[in-house]
Amino acid sequence: MRAKVHIYPKPGVLDPQAKAVGNALAGLGFDGIGELRQGKLFELELEASDAASARARVEDMCERLLANTVIENYRVEIEE
Amino acid sequence: MRAKVHIYPKPGVLDPQAKAVGNALAGLGFDGIGELRQGKLFELELEASDAASARARVEDMCERLLANTVIENYRVEIEE
Numbered sequence: 470m471r472a473k474v475h476i477y478p479k480p481g482v483l484d485p486q487a488k489a490v491g492n493a494l495a496g497l498g499f500d501g502i503g504e505l506r507q508g509k510l511f512e513l514e515l516e517a518s519d520a521a522s523a524r525a526r527v528e529d530m531c532e533r534l535l536a537n538t539v540i541e542n543y544r545v546e547i548e549e
Numbered sequence: 550m551r552a553k554v555h556i557y558p559k560p561g562v563l564d565p566q567a568k569a570v571g572n573a574l575a576g577l578g579f580d581g582i583g584e585l586r587q588g589k590l591f592e593l594e595l596e597a598s599d600a601a602s603a604r605a606r607v608e609d610m611c612e613r614l615l616a617n618t619v620i621e622n623y624r625v626e627i628e629e
Binding site: 475476477490493494497499501502503504505506507508509510511512513514515516517526529530533534535 | 555556557570573574577579581582583584585586587588589590591592593594595596597606609610613614615
């Protein structure tokens with residue numbers, strides 16, 4: 470089974486990397502850009518009997534390693 | 550208009566960060582994990598008259614700043 474994990478800074482958390490990218494884009498002449506957020510993306514293959522147990526395992530991975538849940542939110546997508 | 554950009558290392562490009570994450574997951578007891586890839590994610594708001602011109606601008610941003618096209622592929626999604 471294939472899982473995708475999207476990890477973003479929580480709303481309100483200072484995101485200096487996204488700010489730097491936004492400024493760099495403006496410097497290159499791209500104007501009219503509003504909110505910009507930068508996140509991480511994991512795509513993994515895992516063995517699981519069904520989508521629900523795959524989701525539970527990937528959420529456990531997020532809580533324990535992939536995301537810093539103090540400052541980041543995560544979203545898991547399971548593709549069968 | 551809202552755009553999402555997914556950036557991944559090209560297939561065959563050495564990805565030590567993903568390898569480290571895979572090893573760390575195995576060390577935590579998560580077994581049965583196959584291929585793991587790590588990428589970057591950008592989500593941005595931009596002004597554009599239609600989806601096609603928004604896509605063209607975001608692809609231009611990828612070529613010029615967001616992605617390193619020597620070693621990375623990107624995929625743009627436009628949400629209206």
